[in-house]
Amino acid sequence: MVDNFKRSFLVALWFVFLTFPLMVVKVNTLKNIVEWRWINMLWVAIGAFVLSLVWRWAMARRQLKSKAAEIGEEGLVKPGLGQRLLEDPKVFKPVLIVLALVTIVFPLLVDIYQTNIMVLALIFVVLGLGLNITVGLAGLLDLGYVAFFAVGAYTYGVLNTFWGFGFWISLPIGGLMGALFGIALGFPILRLRGDYLAIVTLGFGSIAKIVIENWEEVFNGAKGIAGIPRPGFFGAEMNIASATTYTYYLMILMVLFTIFITNRLKDSRIGRAWMALREDEIACVAMGVDMARTKLSAYAFGAFWAGLVGVVFAARNTYINPNSFTFMESALVLSIVVMGGMGSIIGVIIAALVLILMPEYLRAFSEYRMLMFGAVMVLMMIFRPEGLIANVRRKYAGRTVKTEEANA
Amino acid sequence: MPETQPILETTPIPETRKILLEVKDLTMDFGGLRAVDAVSLNICAGEIVALIGPNGAGKTTFFNCVTGIYKPTGGDVLVHPPEKKTQKINGFKPNRVTTIGMARTFQNIRLFQNMTVLENVMIGRHCRTTTNIVGAIFRGSTTKRQEQETIDICYDLLEKVGLVEFADEFAKNLPYGAQRRLEIARAMATDPFLLLLDEPAAGMNPQETKALDELIVRICNTEQIAILLIEHDMKLVMNISQRIYVMEYGKEIAQGTPADIRSNPKVIEAYLGEDTDA
Numbered sequence: 001m002v003d004n005f006k007r008s009f010l011v012a013l014w015f016v017f018l019t020f021p022l023m024v025v026k027v028n029t030l031k032n033i034v035e036w037r038w039i040n041m042l043w044v045a046i047g048a049f050v051l052s053l054v055w056r057w058a059m060a061r062r063q064l065k066s067k068a069a070e071i072g073e074e075g076l077v078k079p080g081l082g083q084r085l086l087e088d089p090k091v092f093k094p095v096l097i098v099l100a101l102v103t104i105v106f107p108l109l110v111d112i113y114q115t116n117i118m119v120l121a122l123i124f125v126v127l128g129l130g131l132n133i134t135v136g137l138a139g140l141l142d143l144g145y146v147a148f149f150a151v152g153a154y155t156y157g158v159l160n161t162f163w164g165f166g167f168w169i170s171l172p173i174g175g176l177m178g179a180l181f182g183i184a185l186g187f188p189i190l191r192l193r194g195d196y197l198a199i200v201t202l203g204f205g206s207i208a209k210i211v212i213e214n215w216e217e218v219f220n221g222a223k224g225i226a227g228i229p230r231p232g233f234f235g236a237e238m239n240i241a242s243a244t245t246y247t248y249y250l251m252i253l254m255v256l257f258t259i260f261i262t263n264r265l266k267d268s269r270i271g272r273a274w275m276a277l278r279e280d281e282i283a284c285v286a287m288g289v290d291m292a293r294t295k296l297s298a299y300a301f302g303a304f305w306a307g308l309v310g311v312v313f314a315a316r317n318t319y320i321n322p323n324s325f326t327f328m329e330s331a332l333v334l335s336i337v338v339m340g341g342m343g344s345i346i347g348v349i350i351a352a353l354v355l356i357l358m359p360e361y362l363r364a365f366s367e368y369r370m371l372m373f374g375a376v377m378v379l380m381m382i383f384r385p386e387g388l389i390a391n392v393r394r395k396y397a398g399r400t401v402k403t404e405e406a407n408a
Numbered sequence: 409m410p411e412t413q414p415i416l417e418t419t420p421i422p423e424t425r426k427i428l429l430e431v432k433d434l435t436m437d438f439g440g441l442r443a444v445d446a447v448s449l450n451i452c453a454g455e456i457v458a459l460i461g462p463n464g465a466g467k468t469t470f471f472n473c474v475t476g477i478y479k480p481t482g483g484d485v486l487v488h489p490p491e492k493k494t495q496k497i498n499g500f501k502p503n504r505v506t507t508i509g510m511a512r513t514f515q516n517i518r519l520f521q522n523m524t525v526l527e528n529v530m531i532g533r534h535c536r537t538t539t540n541i542v543g544a545i546f547r548g549s550t551t552k553r554q555e556q557e558t559i560d561i562c563y564d565l566l567e568k569v570g571l572v573e574f575a576d577e578f579a580k581n582l583p584y585g586a587q588r589r590l591e592i593a594r595a596m597a598t599d600p601f602l603l604l605l606d607e608p609a610a611g612m613n614p615q616e617t618k619a620l621d622e623l624i625v626r627i628c629n630t631e632q633i634a635i636l637l638i639e640h641d642m643k644l645v646m647n648i649s650q651r652i653y654v655m656e657y658g659k660e661i662a663q664g665t666p667a668d669i670r671s672n673p674k675v676i677e678a679y680l681g682e683d684t685d686a
Binding site (some may be wrong): 221261264265268270271272273275276279280282283284286287288289290291297301332395396 | 436475501502506507511512514517519520521522523524526527529531532533534535536537539540541543544545547548551554555556559575594595596597635
C-alpha cells in the first residue's frame with residue numbers, strides 16, 4: 001500500500017515536470033511578461049496521483065482475478081454485477097418490469113428532442129444486434145456494415161421518390177435488399193479470413209458510399225433525398241410530435257422483434273454452426289457444416305437487420321444523404337458489438353445506448369468525443385476484453401427430459 | 409442413426425467383409441514436392457487399420473486428401489458406403505465427405521474452444537439434421553423434436569466416451585486427454601461408417617493411452633464403425649490394429665498384419681529401428 005502511494009507520488013511528480021511548460025508557464029505577448037500559474041501544477045499533481053492510484057488498484061484486482069482463474073478457482077471470484085443481475089431471477093424480474101415501464105412512459109415524460117435521440121439509439125441497438133450475428137456469432141469481421149444500412153435507407157428513399165412506395169411496403173423490401181447485398185458481398189469473400197476480410201468489407205463500405213454520392217440520376221448524389229414520409233399509421237394524420245412518439249414505439253417493437261429472432265437463431269442448429277465457424281473453420285467444415293452456406297447466411301442475416309432499420313432511419317430523418325453512411329458509423333456499430341460483448345444480446349443493447357446517448361448528452365465535451373471514445377475502448381480491452389456482459393453459454397437439458405419420456 | 413446399444417465387451421466380427429474405403433494410387437504434389445506418391449489402401453467393415461511412418465512421411469497429407477481438405481493431384485478415392493452406391497470422392501468438399509460418412513479427428517486438437525462440450529458434439533449432428541432459418545425462428549414441433557433428439561444422441565455419445573459430467577464445461581477447460589476423447593465423440597456424432605483418427609494418442613500418458621486403446625476397440629466393435637488411425641505409439645498400434653500400412657517419404661513401403669510389419673526388414677530399417685521390441 002505504502003509502496004503504491006510512493007509510486008503514485010513519483011508518477012505525480014513526473015507529470016508535474018512533464019506538463020510544467022504547458023500548464024504553468026504562460027507568456028503574455030501583449031504585456032511582455034511571463035505568467036506563472038502555480039495553481040495548475042497542484043491540479044496536475046493531484047489528478048495524476050489519484051489516477052495512478054486508481055490504475056494501480058484496478059491492475060492489482062485484474063491480476064488477482066486472472067491468477068484465480070489460472071488455478072481453477074473461478075468460482076471464488078464473484079461474477080460481475082451484470083452477470084448476477086441476469087442470472088438471479090429475483091433481481092432480474094423486477095428490473096425487467098421497471099425497465100418495461102420506463103420504456104413505455106418514456107416519450108410521455110420527455111420532449112420530442114429526447115425521444116428523437118432515443119429513436120436513433122434504438123436504431124443503433126438493432127444495428128448492433130445485427131452486426132453481432134456476423135461478428136459476434138459467426139466471427140466474420142465486417143468493417144463496411146453501414147453499407148447495408150445505406151442500402152435499406154436508400155431503398156425506401158428511391159422507392160418513395162420514383163414510385164411513391166409507403167413506409168410499410170418499403171420496410172420488408174429494405175430488409176430483403178440488405179440481405180441480398182449481404183449475399184452479394186459474401187460470395188467474393190468466402191475464402192478470406194481475418195485482416196483480408198476486414199479490408200475487403202471496408203472497401204465495400206466505401207464503394208457503397210461513393211456509388212451513392214456519384215449516381216445522381218437515382219440517388220440524387222451528395223444532395224441526398226429529401227421529403228421522405230414518416231412511418232404512417234393506417235393513413236392517420238400526425239404532427240411531428242406524435243409521429244416521433246409513434247416511431248419510438250415502432251422501434252421498441254422492432255428491437256424486441258430483433259431480440260426474439262436473434263435469440264431463437266442463436267440457440268438453434270444454425271446459430272451453433274455460426275459459432276463453430278467462428279471457433280475453427282477447418283474443424284467446422286470437417287464436421288459436415290457447409291461453409292459457404294453458413295457464411296452467406298450469417299452475412300445475409302446480419303445485413304437484413306441493417307437494411308430493415310435503414311428504412312426506419314430514412315423515415316425518422318425524412319432526409320438522407322451519403323454523409324450519414326460513413327466509415328465512422330461502421331466503426332461505431334462495431335464498437336458497440338465489441339464493447340457490449342461478442343455474442344451477448346443484453347451487452348450490445350447497453351453498449352448501444354451508452355455509445356449513442358452519451359455523446360448527445362455530453363455535448364459540452366463534444367471536442368473530446370473521439371478522445372474519450374478511444375480511452376473507453378482501450379480501458380475495455382484491458383479490463384473487460386469479453387465485453388460488458390460476457391456471453392453466457394446455454395445449458396441443455398438432456399437426461400431429465402429423456403427419462404420423463406421413457407416413463408410416460 | 410445408431411440405436412443406443414448397451415456396451416458389450418466384444419462382438420464377433422463378421423467373416424465376410426465389405427470394403428468401405430478404397431484408395432487407388434493416391435498422389436499429392438505440392439509444387440515440386442510429391443508428398444504422397446501412389447499410395448493405395450483398403451479398409452473393410454469392422455476393421456481397425458493403422459497408417460504408420462516416420463515424421464513427414466505424408467500420413468496426414470494422405471488423410472487430408474481422403475477427407476477433402478486437399479484435392480489430390482492423382483489417383484482415386486472410392487467409398488462404398490453400406491447400403492448405398494459407390495462414390496468417387498476426389499475433390500469433394502470436406503463437409504460432403506463427412507456427410508457421406510467419413511469423419512475425422514485432427515493431429516493438433518481442433519475443438520470449438522469457446523463452446524460447451526455438449527455443443528461441440530452437437531455440431532457433429534449438423535449434417536444429419538435439417539432445421540433451416542425459418543424452422544429455427546418459428547421453432548415448430550419438428551424443430552423441437554429434432555433438437556431434443558440431437559441433445560439426447562449427444563449425451564449418449566458423451567456417456568460413451570466418459571465426458572457426461574463435463575457436458576456444460578467449455579471445451580477449452582477440459583484436460584488434454586478428455587479433449588482428445590471429445591474430438592472422437594464429435595466425429596462419431598456425424599454417424600460415420602469410417603472414423604479417421606489422426607494421432608489420437610499424441611501427448612497422452614500411458615494410462616490415458618490405455619483408456620483410449622479400449623475406447624477405440626469398443627467403438628469399432630459396438631458401433632460397427634471401421635477405424636483408420638495414424639499413430640506413433642507402437643504399443644497402441646500393435647495392440648489394436650488388424651492391419652498396418654507403412655509409409656516413408658510419401659511412398660507405401662509395406663502392409664500387413666502387426667506381426668508381418670514387426671518382422672519386415674524394410675520397415676525396421678525405415679522406421680522402427682532399435683524399437684522393434686516395442
